[in-house]
Amino acid sequence: SAVFRFDPDEGTLHEIASHGPSAFVIRGIVLKVGDGIVGRAVADRKVLVTADVLRELRVHYRPEQRAALAAHGIGAMIGIPLFAHERIIGALAVGDRVGREFSAEELQAVQAFADQTALALENARLYATAQDSLTRLRDTQAQLVQAAKMSALGQLVSGVAHELNNPLSVIIGYGQLLLSRDVPESMRRPVELMVAQGDRMAKIVRNLLFFARQRPPERAAVNLQTVVEQTLALRVHQLTLSGITVETAFAPTLPEIIGDAQQLEQVFLNLLLNAEQAILEARPQGRIVVRTRVSDSGDFVYADVVDDGPGIAADALPRVFEPFFTTKMVGSGTGLGLSVSYGILEEHGGRLTVQSRRGETIFTVELPVSRAPEAAPRMAVMRAAPSGAGRVALVVEDEPSVVDLVVTLLKEHGWAVDVASGGRSGLERVASRPYDLIISDMRMADGDGAEFYTSVRQRAPALARRFVFITGDTANEEAWAFLEGAQVPVIEKPFQSAAFEDAVARVMQPDGPVRP
Numbered sequence: 001s002a003v004f005r006f007d008p009d010e011g012t013l014h015e016i017a018s019h020g021p022s023a024f025v026i027r028g029i030v031l032k033v034g035d036g037i038v039g040r041a042v043a044d045r046k047v048l049v050t051a052d053v054l055r056e057l058r059v060h061y062r063p064e065q066r067a068a069l070a071a072h073g074i075g076a077m078i079g080i081p082l083f084a085h086e087r088i089i090g091a092l093a094v095g096d097r098v099g100r101e102f103s104a105e106e107l108q109a110v111q112a113f114a115d116q117t118a119l120a121l122e123n124a125r126l127y128a129t130a131q132d133s134l135t136r137l138r139d140t141q142a143q144l145v146q147a148a149k150m151s152a153l154g155q156l157v158s159g160v161a162h163e164l165n166n167p168l169s170v171i172i173g174y175g176q177l178l179l180s181r182d183v184p185e186s187m188r189r190p191v192e193l194m195v196a197q198g199d200r201m202a203k204i205v206r207n208l209l210f211f212a213r214q215r216p217p218e219r220a221a222v223n224l225q226t227v228v229e230q231t232l233a234l235r236v237h238q239l240t241l242s243g244i245t246v247e248t249a250f251a252p253t254l255p256e257i258i259g260d261a262q263q264l265e266q267v268f269l270n271l272l273l274n275a276e277q278a279i280l281e282a283r284p285q286g287r288i289v290v291r292t293r294v295s296d297s298g299d300f301v302y303a304d305v306v307d308d309g310p311g312i313a314a315d316a317l318p319r320v321f322e323p324f325f326t327t328k329m330v331g332s333g334t335g336l337g338l339s340v341s342y343g344i345l346e347e348h349g350g351r352l353t354v355q356s357r358r359g360e361t362i363f364t365v366e367l368p369v370s371r372a373p374e375a376a377p378r379m380a381v382m383r384a385a386p387s388g389a390g391r392v393a394l395v396v397e398d399e400p401s402v403v404d405l406v407v408t409l410l411k412e413h414g415w416a417v418d419v420a421s422g423g424r425s426g427l428e429r430v431a432s433r434p435y436d437l438i439i440s441d442m443r444m445a446d447g448d449g450a451e452f453y454t455s456v457r458q459r460a461p462a463l464a465r466r467f468v469f470i471t472g473d474t475a476n477e478e479a480w481a482f483l484e485g486a487q488v489p490v491i492e493k494p495f496q497s498a499a500f501e502d503a504v505a506r507v508m509q510p511d512g513p514v515r516p
C-alpha cells in the first residue's frame with residue numbers, strides 16, 4: 001500500500017509513504033496522472049477496484065513496473081483519489097495477490113482510511129503554510145523593529161547633536177577669539193588645545209548627524225590621493241607598532257573629484273581600522289596594501305584597501321554594510337563603520353564594494369571624476385569681516401551663550417548690536433528701526449528663522465539680502481531645503497570665527513550676498 005501526494009502544477013503523483021513486502025517497487029516513484037492504478041483513479045476522480053490490475057485495459061503500467069508487480073504476484077488493487085474541498089490532493093493505493101476480490105467491508109475500511117489520510121495531508125499542508133506565514137511575519141516584524149530603532153536613534157542623535165552644538169560654538173568661538181588677541185605665551189598652548197579638542201568634538205557630532213540622516217556632503221575639489229595619504233599618516237605609526245606593514249601602490253596622477261575631504265578621510269579610517277582589527281584577530285602581524293587607480297575611461301577613480309587577515313565568512317559578507325552588523329565583541333565594535341562609509345560614498349555618487357576570501361579582503365572605494373571644474377574649489381579665501389563702524393546688526397538667537405559670542409565677535413569689528421530672542425520679537429525690532437545686518441538662528445521657540453526671513457523679505461527686500469543664518473539643526477531636511485532655496489549664507493554651529501566673518505563679509509558686499 002502507498003500514499004501519494006498530488007502536484008497540481010506538474011500533474012504528477014509523488015509517493016510519500018509505502019508499506020508492505022513490495023513497497024520497494026513504488027518507493028520514490030513519480031507517476032503521471034493516468035499512469036498506474038492511482039494515476040487512473042485520479043484522472044477519473046473515482047475509486048478504482050480490480051482483481052487483476054495487469055489485465056485491466058484502463059490501467060497502463062511501464063514494463064518494469066508491470067514486471068515487478070507480476071514478480072510479487074500482486075494483481076488485486078484499489079486506487080482511491082484523496083480529496084480536500086473537492087480538490088484532489090493525493091491518492092491511496094492498496095494491493096494484494098492476483099485474483100483476490102476485495103470485500104465490501106474492506107472497501108469501506110479503505111475508504112474510511114483514505115478520508116482520514118486526506119484530512120491529515122490537508123492539515124499538514126495548512127500547518128506548513130501557517131509556519132511559512134509566521135516566518136515571513138517574523139522577518140517583517142524584525143525589519144520594522146530595526147527601522148523603528150534606526151528612526152528613534154536618529155531622533156536621539158539629532159537632539160543630542162543639537163544640544164551639543166551650542167556649547168561647542170561657545171567653546172570654539174571664544175577660544176579662537178582669545179587666540180586672535182594677545183594671549184600670554186604660557187596660555188596660548190592650552191587655549192589652542194581647547195580649541196583643537198572642541199573641533200574634535202564637533203567632528204564627532206557631525207559624524208553622528210551624518211548618520212542621523214543627513215545632509216549633502218560639502219562640495220569641493222578633492223584629490224583622493226591626498227585624502228588617502230593623510231588618513232594613512234594618522235594610522236601608520238600605530239600600524240607599525242602592531243606589526244603591520246603598510247604598502248602603497250599609487251597611480252602616478254589622479255584626476256580630482258568633487259566631495260567632502262573630511263568625510264572621505266572617515267571612510268579610509270574605517271577601512272584601515274577594520275583591516276588592522278581583522279589581521280590582529282588572526283595573528284600578531286600582517287600586511288595592508290593601499291592602491292589607487294583610474295578607470296580606463298578616465299571617469300572613475302578607485303582606491304583599494306587590501307588586508308591579509310582571515311577574510312569575511314561567506315554568510316557575513318552580504319551583511320557587512322548593514323548598520324549595527326558586527327562580529328566584534330560587545331564594546332569593541334558598533335557595526336557602524338562600514339554602513340556610515342557606504343552612506344558617505346553613496347552621497348558622493350560613488351560606491352563601496354568588497355571581495356573577500358581566506359587570507360585576502362579587498363574593500364574598493366569608487367568615486368566619479370569631476371567633470372565640472374566650475375563647481376570646484378569651495379575653499380575660497382576667507383574674507384575678513386568688514387568694519388561695522390556706524391552700522392547696526394540684529395542678532396536673533398534664543399541661546400544666551402551663543403548670543404554672547406556672536407555679539408562679542410560683531411563688537412570686535414565695531415558693530416552696534418541689538419538682540420532678539422526669536423522671530424516674532426525680531427520682526428518687532430525690524431519694524432522699529434533700520435538694520436544693516438541680521439544674524440539669525442533657525443530653530444527658536446518664539447518664531448522660527450524661516451518664517452522670520454520670509455516676513456522680513458516682504459517688508460524690506462533689501463534687508464533680506466543682509467541675512468546670515470546660524471544653525472545647529474543640520475539633520476533637519478526641511479530646514480536645509482529652505483536654506484538652499486533662500487540662498488542665504490549659512491554657518492553651522494559650532495562655527496569657526498573665520499567662517500562667521502566670511503559670511504558677514506559676503507552679505508555686506510555692496511551688491512548683496514555673494515554665493516560661495
Ligand SMILES: Nc1ncnc2c1ncn2[C@@H]1O[C@H](COP(=O)(O)OP(=O)(O)OP(=O)(O)O)[C@@H](O)[C@H]1O
Pocket residue numbers: 270274275278307309310311312316320321325326327328332333334335336337338339361
Ligand atoms: N577587513 C576585514 N576583514 C574581515 N572582516 C571585516 C573586515 N572589515 C569588516 N569586517 C567585518 O564586517 C563587520 C562590520 O564592520 P564595521 O566596520 O561596519 O563594524 P565594526 O568594525 O564591527 O564596528 P565599528 O566600525 O563600528 O567599530 C565587522 O564586525 C567584521 O566582521
Ligand SMILES: [Mg+2]
Pocket residue numbers: 270273274333336337338
Ligand atoms: Mg569598523
